[in-house]
Structure formats: C-alpha cells, structure tokens
Amino acid sequence: MASLLRELPSMSTLLAAYASFSAMAMLIRTVLNEMIPKPLQKYINSKFSDLMSNYFSTNFTFIIEERWHAVYNETFRAVEVYLPTRIGPTTDKLVIGSNDPNNPTATPKRSIPADCKIIDEFEGMTLQWTLHVRESDKFYIPDRKCFHLTCKKRLREKVEEKYLRHIAETAQKILSKREKLNIYTYNQDRFRWESAIFKHPARFDTLAMEPELKQFIMDDLDSFVGRKDFFENVGRAWKRGYLLYGPPGTGKSSLVAAIANHMNYHVYDLQFQSVRNDAELRRILTSTTNRSILLIEDIDCSTKISEDRGKVKDEKQKEGEDGRLNRPSSTDPGVTLSGLLNFIDGLWSSCGNERIIIFTTNHKDKLDPALLRPGRMDVHIHMGYCTPPGFRKLATTYLGIKDDKLFACIDDLLKSVEVTPAEVAQQLMIKSDEPEAALQGLIEFLTMKKDKVGEDVTQAGENKKKDGEEGVIQAKEAKDENENKDGGKQSRKHDETETSSIYLT
Ligand SMILES: Nc1ncnc2c1ncn2[C@@H]1O[C@H](COP(=O)(O)OP(=O)(O)OP(=O)(O)O)[C@@H](O)[C@H]1O
Numbered sequence: 001m002a003s004l005l006r007e008l009p010s011m012s013t014l015l016a017a018y019a020s021f022s023a024m025a026m027l028i029r030t031v032l033n034e035m036i037p038k039p040l041q042k043y044i045n046s047k048f049s050d051l052m053s054n055y056f057s058t059n060f061t062f063i064i065e066e067r068w069h070a071v072y073n074e075t076f077r078a079v080e081v082y083l084p085t086r087i088g089p090t091t092d093k094l095v096i097g098s099n100d101p102n103n104p105t106a107t108p109k110r111s112i113p114a115d116c117k118i119i120d121e122f123e124g125m126t127l128q129w130t131l132h133v134r135e136s137d138k139f140y141i142p143d144r145k146c147f148h149l150t151c152k153k154r155l156r157e158k159v160e161e162k163y164l165r166h167i168a169e170t171a172q173k174i175l176s177k178r179e180k181l182n183i184y185t186y187n188q189d190r191f192r193w194e195s196a197i198f199k200h201p202a203r204f205d206t207l208a209m210e211p212e213l214k215q216f217i218m219d220d221l222d223s224f225v226g227r228k229d230f231f232e233n234v235g236r237a238w239k240r241g242y243l244l245y246g247p248p249g250t251g252k253s254s255l256v257a258a259i260a261n262h263m264n265y266h267v268y269d270l271q272f273q274s275v276r277n278d279a280e281l282r283r284i285l286t287s288t289t290n291r292s293i294l295l296i297e298d299i300d301c302s303t304k305i306s307e308d309r310g311k312v313k314d315e316k317q318k319e320g321e322d323g324r325l326n327r328p329s330s331t332d333p334g335v336t337l338s339g340l341l342n343f344i345d346g347l348w349s350s351c352g353n354e355r356i357i358i359f360t361t362n363h364k365d366k367l368d369p370a371l372l373r374p375g376r377m378d379v380h381i382h383m384g385y386c387t388p389p390g391f392r393k394l395a396t397t398y399l400g401i402k403d404d405k406l407f408a409c410i411d412d413l414l415k416s417v418e419v420t421p422a423e424v425a426q427q428l429m430i431k432s433d434e435p436e437a438a439l440q441g442l443i444e445f446l447t448m449k450k451d452k453v454g455e456d457v458t459q460a461g462e463n464k465k466k467d468g469e470e471g472v473i474q475a476k477e478a479k480d481e482n483e484n485k486d487g488g489k490q491s492r493k494h495d496e497t498e499t500s501s502i503y504l505t
Contacts, residue, residue, distance in 0.1 A: 060156045062149040062164075071286040075164065078171035079147050083118060083129060084110035085174070090119045100180070100197040122163050127151050142191030181260055183267045186284055188274040193287060198267055200257035206397050207251060207258055208390035208421040213381070217255075220379060221263060225354070241344060241357045241376065245364040246383030249422030252360040255383065256295055265356065266292045272299075278339030285343050291354045299359040300366040337368050345376060386421045388414055394421060398428040399435040406439040413446035417453065 009017075033041070066076050087094060093116050096108040112118065118129040128150040135143050151159045183198035204214055224240045231238040242259075244252040260267050268288045275281050288294060344357060359377060361367060371377070386394075388411040395401055427445050431438040 058153055059150050060153040062151075062159070063146055064149065065146040066144065067287075070282070075168070076145075076147065077289070078168045079129075079149075080112070081171035081174050082167045083112050083120075083147075085170075086118060086120045088119060091116065099195060100199075102197065102199055122166060123158075125151060125155050125158065125163065127159065127163065181264065181266055183269055184288075185269050186271070186274055188276075193268065193284075195266075198257075198260065200254075200261065202254040202257035203261050204258045206393070207254060208386060208393040208397075208424070209251065209255075209383075210387065210389060217259070217379075217381065218262065221259060221356075224356075225263070228353070237345070238353045239344075239355045239357060241378045242359075243364070243372075243377040243380045244358060244360045244383055245380070246362070247385070247420060248362055249420035250383035250385065251421050252383050253297070255381070256293070256358055256360070259356065259358070260293055263291075263293070263356070267295055268292055269295045269297070272296065272335050275335045277334035278336055278342075281335045281339050282343065286352070288352065288355075290352055293356045293358055295358050295360075297360045298362065299371075300361040300363045337370060341370065341376070385418045386414055386424045390421055391424055394424050394428055395435075395439075398425060398432050399438055401435050404435065404439060406436070406443065409443055410439065410446065413443065413450065417446050417450045419446060419449060 036044075064076050064079055065073055067073055068075070087110060093113050095111040095113045097111070098104070098106055098108045100106055112129075112131045114131050114133040116130065120127045120129060130148045130150075131145065132148060133143055133145050149159070151163075181198040182195040184193040184195045186192075187194045204218055207214060220240070228238055244255060246252060256267070259265075266289065270284065275284060285294070357377070359371075364372070364380075372380075391410060391414055392402070392407070395404070395407070423445075424442065427442040428438050430441055
C-alpha cells in the first residue's frame, strides 16, 4: 500500500497538470471562437447536445400534433378528452370553465393548460404529458398545438400498443356518454370551432308539421344510423343531406334542433361569410367530428353558392373578365360552389362518418341547379304554412289542449290564410294560461289577415282598372273566382308549394 502511494503523483504535479490543461482548453476555445462563425458554432453545439442526450437519455417522447396531414388528428382529440380525467396531485395548474349559461352552478369543465406537466400511471408505467402551443407569427396561420408524451425508452412499444389504444377507447366511451350537446361556430380570428351548450327545446313531438312528413324524417334518420354496412357495400360515404326550404318562420331551424336532439348529434353551424376560401373550407370541415350535423343556414345568401354557375360565367365574360368562377373577391365570400360540392359528394366526402349535412333556404329557386341535382342533397323538405294538423300540435304544446269548440273555425281560416307556424305560436303565447282567450285572439288575428289580403287584392284590381278595361275584367274574374270559393271573402290559393312536402332526390 505504501509503495502504491509513493508511485502516485504529488499534489503540486496534479495542480500543474490541471493548470496547463485549463490553459490549453482556453486557448483552443478562443481560437475556435475566433475562427468559427457564430451560427456554425450554434449548429455544432445543438447537434452535439442532441447526440449526447439521444445517446445517454433513457426517455422517449411521442409528439401528437393537432392535425395529421390534411385532417384533424383523432389521437390528439382523444388525448384532449382523456387527459382532463387524469389530473392528479402532481399537477399544479388547470384551466377550468363552463359554457352552460343555463346552469351557472354546474361544476366547471377541465382543460389542460399549456406547458403544464401531467403525470399518468398505466399498468405500472409512469407517463408524463405536456401540452405545447407554438404561437404563429402570421395572422392567417393558426397557433400550433401538440402534446408531448414522455416515457422510458424501453416502454415505447408498450405505450404505443397498449396505452394509446387505452386512451382512444376511454375517450370514445366518454364521448358516447355525452349528456350535453354542443353547438359550434367557427371563429375566423382564432381559426377554430368554438362551442356552446346546445339546449334547444325543439323536439319532433313539439314540431307543427304534417304527421306523415314528421314520421318520414324520423324513419329516414333512424335508418341512416343503422346503415353503416349498407353505405360501405354500395360504395357511398356515410352521409345524409337535407335541404330545408320554405318561408321564414315555418320551422326550418326548429326542425334542425329537433334532428340534433333526436340523433344526439352536435351541431356545427357554419357561416360561409366567415370562410376565406375553399382551402379554408376544407380545413374547417375536416375538423368537425363524426356523428354530427353540419348546418349551413340561408345558403341562398351566399352569392357564389347560390348563383347559377352558367350565369356567373356569362356575366364575367360579358364584363371582359377571364371567367374564373372560383376566384374570391373582396366582397364575395371566398368559398365556391365547387369547393362545397367537393365536400358534399366529391372525393372529400369520404372524410368522416355518420355526418348529416343540412342546408336551409327561404328561396330554393335562387340556388344553383348543381346543388339541387338528384343525389346531391338526399332529401328536399318543404316547410310550408301552418295547416290544421300543425295548429293542433301548437295548441297542445302552447295551451295544453287537444280539442275545443273554436278549433273548427280556426281550421277553416287556416285553409284560406297563409300564416306561418311562428305567427300562430306567437298568438297562442300571448295568453297561454287562458286557452279560450288565446284561441279567440288567434281567430281575430287570422280574420284580420284574411281581410287584409282581400283589401290588397281589391286594391290591385282597382289599380288595374285605372290601367284599362281589360285589367278590370281580369281583376273581377279573379275576385269572382275567390268569392265562389269562400263565400265572398278573399282566400289564398292553395297549391302544392304551400303545404309541407318532401322530395327524395
Ligand atoms: N313548425 C313549427 N313547429 C313548432 N314551432 C314552430 C314551427 N315553426 C316555427 N315555430 C316557432 O317559431 C319560431 C321561429 O321558427 P324557426 O326559426 O324555426 O323558423 P325558420 O323557418 O327557421 O325561420 P327563418 O327562415 O327566418 O330562419 C320557433 O322558435 C318556434 O317557436
């Protein structure tokens, strides 16, 4: 032992060696600093530290981004649902909130804050999650979100095979048990769908519609849900399109709410005006979930969608333009009909399952024929003026009565006056706790409307009289014809477009 100690260098030798090594290192560093440009130094440093950490680290990180190629990443969505259920004592912050104005005392919902570590345990493994948000420096590019999942390198395969599948299954269970429906609206500034609780009271049994029509729609919806294999076998995307058209106040929005409640589907309410172009439309539509309704209301108000493509082209050619229909302008919404059709029944229609697409319009005649072509929207539903069965339904809903001696009189008036279910409902609501008074008020309202129509027709006749003898004869003929129909008072002409109807394409 003593001989061994004697062979060791002395303390002063060690210090001298250390000093000369340090001097040499400093010299090399100074030379390298002077000779190698800064960016290259940075690059070498980062490569070196990556290499070291990869080589020596025992951890492995999965990165789960919000979008996977062109569509929303379902793994990301599953993690978003699953992770808030795994908040444990190691988590030191949490985002909470509620979007249910009907229930302000409800327990707030949880969401994961950025850069917060969450530890999960699964089959003896410890897993660490972090949500990263990379802010975009360009206003037209959304922020990028991704989850980092870190585990031990040796557990990588188990995590991939078992843990991630467990997350997908758990999220699926949570989502299938959803008690509350959401209505989503697209926030153009934040590039994302934002939700509110959807608690619309409209149901099929409160809708004033022809009973057969109502039954048809319910059967159609029910058969759609159970026909996954059918759609697959016939090579069609598992989607159903409804076009609801009719005057304002006939219940188009109420029918959408009734469909959502019947199917237990979330509603994505898209305003075309908030979409910049077809590429953005594709992005928006591919971020919606399965088992949902895509609602585009008043589709006729979107000029590019509603105008006949032929007409647009002709007009543009007349103006000496190049006729490119799809070019967005500063005033028109940038979405084109072809962009929309591509999602309805084009190649993109196969992205997603169990989707219902609903368009509503007050002016079906303004829509591009391409949108009405057979097979595009599977079912066209005309929402018409209030009929006697519709009125009875409203009387049951609003007054709680199934029959009354005044019903016959109201039925007669409804056959001769164009009145929307919204107007009838409004009248019944005024005195809903006094059914007799409410019905009497409705009779007065309908009679007033009928008389007004009569006056309008007489006025039109008088105007024509001024225009010449021929006009007088025609007005009289028209008036006589109506008088013959309903005992001297003006009546409305019932044609097939005034009552509710259905048309399968
Ligand atoms: N068929 C109906 N059955 C029951 N209630 C109805 C019906 N139609 C209208 N109403 C009542 O009138 C209100 C307005 O109707 P709704 O918004 O559904 O009509 P709409 O056809 O969508 O009108 P718009 O074209 O102006 O959007 C509803 O909140 C509902 O109370």
